[in-house]
Amino acid sequence: MKRWKRVLITGSLLTTAFTAGVYAEDVLQRVDAYLRPDFNVVLDGKQIQLESPTLVYADKTYLSLKELGNLLGASVIWKDVNKTIYINSRINPEQQVVEKDQSIEEFKFRNPYSIKVNYLGAEYPLMLAYADEGTGVRNNLIYYRLSDVRKMGIDTNGLKQSKEKLTGALYISEPEMKKRLKQMPTPIYKGSERYVVSGEINTNKINALQNHVKESASNRTDDIQFTNIPIMIEKIGTENMYEYLFYQTRTSSKFTISHYVTTMLILTKMEEKLVDGSDGYTVNSYGWTDLDDKLEREVTRIEDEARKAKEEEAIRQASKK
Numbered sequence: 001m002k003r004w005k006r007v008l009i010t011g012s013l014l015t016t017a018f019t020a021g022v023y024a025e026d027v028l029q030r031v032d033a034y035l036r037p038d039f040n041v042v043l044d045g046k047q048i049q050l051e052s053p054t055l056v057y058a059d060k061t062y063l064s065l066k067e068l069g070n071l072l073g074a075s076v077i078w079k080d081v082n083k084t085i086y087i088n089s090r091i092n093p094e095q096q097v098v099e100k101d102q103s104i105e106e107f108k109f110r111n112p113y114s115i116k117v118n119y120l121g122a123e124y125p126l127m128l129a130y131a132d133e134g135t136g137v138r139n140n141l142i143y144y145r146l147s148d149v150r151k152m153g154i155d156t157n158g159l160k161q162s163k164e165k166l167t168g169a170l171y172i173s174e175p176e177m178k179k180r181l182k183q184m185p186t187p188i189y190k191g192s193e194r195y196v197v198s199g200e201i202n203t204n205k206i207n208a209l210q211n212h213v214k215e216s217a218s219n220r221t222d223d224i225q226f227t228n229i230p231i232m233i234e235k236i237g238t239e240n241m242y243e244y245l246f247y248q249t250r251t252s253s254k255f256t257i258s259h260y261v262t263t264m265l266i267l268t269k270m271e272e273k274l275v276d277g278s279d280g281y282t283v284n285s286y287g288w289t290d291l292d293d294k295l296e297r298e299v300t301r302i303e304d305e306a307r308k309a310k311e312e313e314a315i316r317q318a319s320k321k
Contacts, residue, residue, distance in 0.1 A: 033057035107131040108165045114196040114232035117185035124152045125198035143171035154180050166260055166291040199235030204278055209233055212283040225251045240267035259292040
């Protein structure tokens with residue numbers, strides 16, 4: 001008689017290809033299960049071979065959710081931040097199936113900056129950053145913002161993507177990018193500005209935005225000194241409206257705090273023309289958002305919801321006794 005391999009499993013039975021994460025001891029449950037590589041799986045009349053062997057527990061069979069979902073044309077994504085598996089049906093034939101190595105990891109960027117680059121003879125704005133946390137270890141890999149890369153005409157299909165926690169933007173690491181780059185982008189430096197005004201070609205509008213950045217680089221309110229380092233200004237569809245991302249340090253006699261901040265900049269055309277007869281613009285800022293504080297509040301909200309759900313479950317279990 002053949003003896004099948006018995007395995008001890010601690011925690012909920014995760015039938016996906018994702019990491020289970022770290023759970024508190026009072027949530028864990030130890031069970032005996034069996035790996036059955038002799039089990040066959042037939043899909044639409046065709047036998048298939050899964051990477052993970054079939055698991056049998058309590059007379060029930062468990063298959064890899066991610067593998068099976070992809071074979072059935074569904075997108076299966078594991079998000080460690082809220083311990084949730086997302087299963088999305090394919091609605092349109094053009095919709096891509098997320099492959100086994102395409103689960104999106106999250107990271108918080110470090111030292112983000114924007115530059116103009118030359119790629120295959122044309123100039124493009126590009127946001128770059130390093131990973132501070134979330135990718136397993138702090139590393140010195142450069143990450144390219146996906147929206148900028150696509151504007152450069154680079155095919156990104158199948159490349160592993162990473163989601164930046166503060167902005168929600170998707171990025172691709174340089175090793176992944178090198179799989180598709182026909183040549184390395186060459187940085188273009190013009191003048192003393194070390195950031196990009198993206199999507200705007202009107203010189204007077206760019207000058208007005210750059211003057212606003214210089215004027216707001218340092219200011220003081222009561223006992224707090226504010227210092228702002230520009231990262232990128234990006235036109236956002238509506239005429240004369242831009243998103244401004246910068247790194248702000250707040251210093252007082254009691255503390256020093258550095259956070260990433262975004263604000264909306266709106267240009268208004270001046271009634272009088274400039275000396276050369278062209279249009280001049282004034283700049284106003286609206287909707288100041290501290291991205292680090294926003295992320296911290298979201299993490300706290302998720303933790304509170306998880307704790308509340310755990311307490312409610314404990315009450316339900318107690319009521320059954």
